[in-house]
Amino acid sequence: MNRWSKIIFTVAACIAAMVAGTAEPQPGARDLAWVEKRAQELEPAARERRIDEIGWASDIRQAGRLAGENSRPVFFSPTTDTSTPGGVEGARFR
Numbered sequence: 842m843n844r845w846s847k848i849i850f851t852v853a854a855c856i857a858a859m860v861a862g863t864a865e866p867q868p869g870a871r872d873l874a875w876v877e878k879r880a881q882e883l884e885p886a887a888r889e890r891r892i893d894e895i896g897w898a899s900d901i902r903q904a905g906r907l908a909g910e911n912s913r914p915v916f917f918s919p920t921t922d923t924s925t926p927g928g929v930e931g932a933r934f935r
Contacts, residue, residue: 896911901915901917904917
């Protein structure tokens, strides 16, 4: 190979490498469909969503009423969030 052939080959190889490196695939409808299918596969099953069956209450009076209606105990978890109207500070009611 002569000198000019080597230079032309090197330049062509560099251009080919640059073009190949910037040709990233654009997300298309196929990718979106795959993501939606995968999200449905990862959705928790009914047996994994037992927490949704808990009777959440916004205050202690509602919790007491629900517990009486369903013959169930009340699980009370106090919080120190004083910004909640009617909330609980420590274990002391307002």
